[in-house]
Every structure is written in C-alpha cells, then in structure tokens.
Amino acid sequence: MLKSLVKACAQKLFGFAFMVALAPALLASHELILSGIGLDSVHAHEKSQSFSKWRSTEKGIAVIFTVAARQVTLLPPTNPNAPSLERTLGQHLDNTITLSKPEAPCISSGFTPRKARPGFISMENYFMCPAEEAEDSDTVTIGIESFMDFAETHIHFAQFRNETGQYRGYLFNYDRRQDILSLEADGNMVAEDIGLVKTFFRYSQIGITHILSGIDHLVFLLGLLLLTNRFRDVVLVVTGFTIGHSLTLGLSAMKIVSTQSAIVEGLIGFTILVVAAEAVMARRNLMWLAGGVFALMLFFMGLYSIMLEAPMPINGWAGLMLFAVAYGFYSQNLNIVRQTLPIMVVIFGLVHGFGFAGVLVEAGLPNDRLLSALIGFNLGVEIGQLLIVAIIWFGFFRYMHSHFSEKLRGAITDFAGIAMCGVGMFWFASRLLI
Known part of the structure; x- marks a missing residue:
C-alpha cells in the first residue's frame, strides 16, 4: 500500500516537473514576442x-x-x-x-x-x-x-x-x-x-531537399519513433504519415484547399509537442495532467493572441484546448497511445502536408505537367523521410532496444521527449504569436 502511494506521488511529481520544464520555452517565446531579441540564433536552425x-x-x-x-x-x-x-x-x-x-x-x-x-x-x-x-x-x-x-x-x-x-x-x-x-x-x-520525366526528377530533388532541410518535420518523425518498439509499428507510422500529408499536399497544390502558412507552421509545432508529451507522460499514465495543463496554457495564449491580432482565430485556440483535454484523458496509458497512433499520425500528417504544399506552391508548378511535378515532389519527400527513418531506427533504436536496459532506454526517451517538447512548444508559440 505504502509502495503504491509513493509510486503514485512520484509519478505526479514527475508530471509537474515535466510541465515546469516547458516553462523556459514558453517564457523564451514571450520574451521574443516582446523584444524580438535572439530570433536569429533560433530561426537559423529552422528550415531556411x-x-x-x-x-x-x-x-x-x-x-x-x-x-x-x-x-x-x-x-x-x-x-x-x-x-x-x-x-x-x-x-x-x-x-x-x-x-x-x-x-x-x-x-x-x-x-x-x-x-x-x-x-x-x-x-x-x-x-x-x-x-x-x-x-x-x-x-x-x-x-x-x-x-x-x-x-x-x-x-x-x-x-x-x-x-x-x-x-x-x-x-x-x-x-x-x-x-x-x-x-x-x-x-x-x-x-x-522539358518533358514529364525531367519534370518528375526535378521536383523529386526539390522534395528531398525540402524534407532534409525541414528540421521540424524531422523532429516530428523522431517523436513518432519514440512511441514505437517494433518494426511493424514503424511501418504503420510511416504509412499513416504518408497518407495524411499526400492528401493535403495534393489538395493544396491543385488549389482546391488553401491555408495560412503561419497557422500551419504553428500547428506543426503543436504536433511535435503532442507526440513528445506522449513519449514521456503516457508511460506514467499522466497524459490527463499534460492535457489539462496545456489546455490552461492555450487559454492564456489565446487571450494574448487577441491583443496581438495573431493569425489564428479564437475558435482555433478553443479547438486546440478541447483537443488537449479530450485526448489527454483518452490516452490513459502507452498501450492506448500505440493503438491510436496510426490514426493520429494520419491526422497530424494532414497538417504537415499543408506545410509541404507551401514550398511547392511558392516554388511554382508547371500547369501542363502538374501531375508529374506533384508525384515527383511527393516521392522526393518520401525518399528523404524513409532515409531519415532508416538511419534513426536501424542505426540507433534497434541497437538501443537490444543493448540497453529498460531503465536506460526509459531515461533516454524521457530526455529526448522533454527536449522535443520544449522545441515543439517554442515553435508553436513563436510561430503563432510573433
């Protein structure tokens, strides 16, 4: 009885410590919002x-x-x-x-x-x-x-x-x-x-270049890998992400759907924050705490955005608050997170697809070779994505699962998850409030 009580208290203390760890990122965003100082050192590491x-x-x-x-x-x-x-x-x-x-x-x-x-x-x-x-x-x-x-x-x-x-x-x-x-x-x-084949290969190169230079997309993929422990899960995650971003990439490139890039870029930071929080908090059955605290943060950020006339409307902030609370209480443990991960990856992939489409639209699409360019760009993104996943999974994660103790693997996951959570929070706040 006493052991269970101590364990429960320790889990809750870790949860509060985790949320406190997000404070520096949020405060850094606030300072940047007020002063604009130090942006060069931060954005230098984003895709440029x-x-x-x-x-x-x-x-x-x-x-x-x-x-x-x-x-x-x-x-x-x-x-x-x-x-x-x-x-x-x-x-x-x-x-x-x-x-x-x-x-x-x-x-x-x-x-x-x-x-x-x-x-x-x-x-x-x-x-x-x-x-x-x-x-x-x-x-x-x-x-x-x-x-x-x-x-x-x-x-x-x-x-x-x-x-x-x-x-x-x-x-x-x-x-x-x-x-x-x-x-x-x-x-x-x-x-x-230039024919269809040359167009295809040219836009494949643009796709590969974009995904390899997009640190936010790569951090998101790393966060997904933290939630997997089998190669089958990796395949499902990559497939779901591909389905999601391919759909919105095509719709945006053909100008069927349009979005505000500032909102999309901010939501990409939000997806990183969610998967990173899952990697740390779901193992301790504390996603409800993460969801509740983050919903409170979103409430104050939404109020602040009104004063700044930020790009995302107030109903967008309200929607994210509801998502944070609902998903936090639904994701009671790591098993539930892994069961719903393919669906969530498809949903988050939709957001990243809009981000991919932004560079494609700005780079320009040939009207007479639209399909060839679109398929080539998407394939280039997939090649870059699979290359990164293969390097991380087979080069590190497989070694970690076979040579490291469970305690050490957990410590590495916690460290990476907390770091990624801070980065995701910063990108989310700075992109939507600056």
Whole structure:
C-alpha cells in the first residue's frame, strides 16, 4: 500500500516537473514576442528558404522575391533604433542579387516592398540589361546569395516564365549561387524543352531537399519513433504519415484547399509537442495532467493572441484546448497511445502536408505537367523521410532496444521527449504569436 502511494506521488511529481520544464520555452517565446531579441540564433536552425519569380517586361527583367517574415530577422537591421523588416530585406537583396551579361552588368532599379500574404514579405525589382543587337540570343548570369551567409542550409527556389507561360526552374543554395539564363534577341526568356520525366526528377530533388532541410518535420518523425518498439509499428507510422500529408499536399497544390502558412507552421509545432508529451507522460499514465495543463496554457495564449491580432482565430485556440483535454484523458496509458497512433499520425500528417504544399506552391508548378511535378515532389519527400527513418531506427533504436536496459532506454526517451517538447512548444508559440 505504502509502495503504491509513493509510486503514485512520484509519478505526479514527475508530471509537474515535466510541465515546469516547458516553462523556459514558453517564457523564451514571450520574451521574443516582446523584444524580438535572439530570433536569429533560433530561426537559423529552422528550415531556411526563399522564393523568386522572374519574367521579361518592357521595363526589363522583373523579379518578385518572397520570404517568411521571421526569416528576415536573421539579418542585421539597417537602423537598430527603428528596425523595418522591409527596409532590411530590401537592402540585403540589393547587395546579394545580381544579373550580368558577359559585356556588362545589368542595372537594378532597387528592391521595393509589395503586398504579400500574411507572414511573408515580398519585394520587387527590375533589371535593365544592355542590348546585344547583333546576336539572335544572349545569356544572363544570375547570382543569388540572399541569406546564405546567415544560414548555410538556406535554399532559394527561382522560377522564370516567358510570355507564352512556359517556365524554367532553378535551385540555389550555399554551394550553388549562380546560374545561366538564356534570352532571345527581344529579351524574352528562351523556353526550356522539358518533358514529364525531367519534370518528375526535378521536383523529386526539390522534395528531398525540402524534407532534409525541414528540421521540424524531422523532429516530428523522431517523436513518432519514440512511441514505437517494433518494426511493424514503424511501418504503420510511416504509412499513416504518408497518407495524411499526400492528401493535403495534393489538395493544396491543385488549389482546391488553401491555408495560412503561419497557422500551419504553428500547428506543426503543436504536433511535435503532442507526440513528445506522449513519449514521456503516457508511460506514467499522466497524459490527463499534460492535457489539462496545456489546455490552461492555450487559454492564456489565446487571450494574448487577441491583443496581438495573431493569425489564428479564437475558435482555433478553443479547438486546440478541447483537443488537449479530450485526448489527454483518452490516452490513459502507452498501450492506448500505440493503438491510436496510426490514426493520429494520419491526422497530424494532414497538417504537415499543408506545410509541404507551401514550398511547392511558392516554388511554382508547371500547369501542363502538374501531375508529374506533384508525384515527383511527393516521392522526393518520401525518399528523404524513409532515409531519415532508416538511419534513426536501424542505426540507433534497434541497437538501443537490444543493448540497453529498460531503465536506460526509459531515461533516454524521457530526455529526448522533454527536449522535443520544449522545441515543439517554442515553435508553436513563436510561430503563432510573433
């Protein structure tokens, strides 16, 4: 009797300690919300990407550059006393994007702000390149180094369209900062003769690159593996995640469904928080405590979001509160969590699919080869996902299950789960409240 009482008290104390461990992440988010200090060191470890769309016009070669607003916080402000993200980004782009012909550089009119969707900043510019009357065609060297000295994993997707709607895509990164664009005598872009197969492989590369650079998706996969102890469970988890994200990826890419990227990115942090909490709390039958405390946090975060005019509406916060309480009380132990895991992974996969779709839509899809591009991108995501799962499961988890004691495995799971819970909480709060 006394032993059971002591064990129960110890479990509850661990539960409260677990929730207290989330406080630094929440407080860090609050400090960032109020001051904006330290964002560069945090976001430098998130997926870093930007997009540009180019076309030939009477004014010259026009470009629209788009990037997430929080990504701009990596850059040093132009005026520390009165920081402006648009001004900071414009100056950075002026210094890091160049066009030139063999005989002379193209003249930039300077990047200026334009309307962008919530959570993003867009800038536009025109480049006037010297005419070459004697040639039937010409080439322009494009240099894009934006953000790459601040985030070595930064990826830039550039899309060039001509007057007939044909397009050409380029991928820039830390090691590849230049490319060549072919122009006709009238300055219009030379159409690229690309078939279904080449489109498929090009977008497969984009899919692989995106999943391997998306640390939030990788952390979520790691959290799922913490809840599995058999290879059969791993197969079910990966299959469920694939079904979920493939569905919303397709719907979003075909513009049947649209979402706000800021909300999607925040909810991805929420999915990480849930699976990490399950890995730690479900083994102690304390998911009810985690759900209740987190619902209380959500209540105050929702009130705070009203003052900030944050992207997620109040009914979204209310829905998450109900989910936290209901799922916390339903998931009484680890066996129940594992039984419902395939269903939950499909649901959470829907959220991650919207995140995958964001990069695909911004990178651009060829209307005449939409299906080939969509299948290629999704397959690329799957290849990257399976590669990561195989490395983690066969390289570490199998060894851990066969060589480590149950107590040591539990300690490792607790440590990883608490760390991931803090990361998930930070991403959830900062993405929805900043």
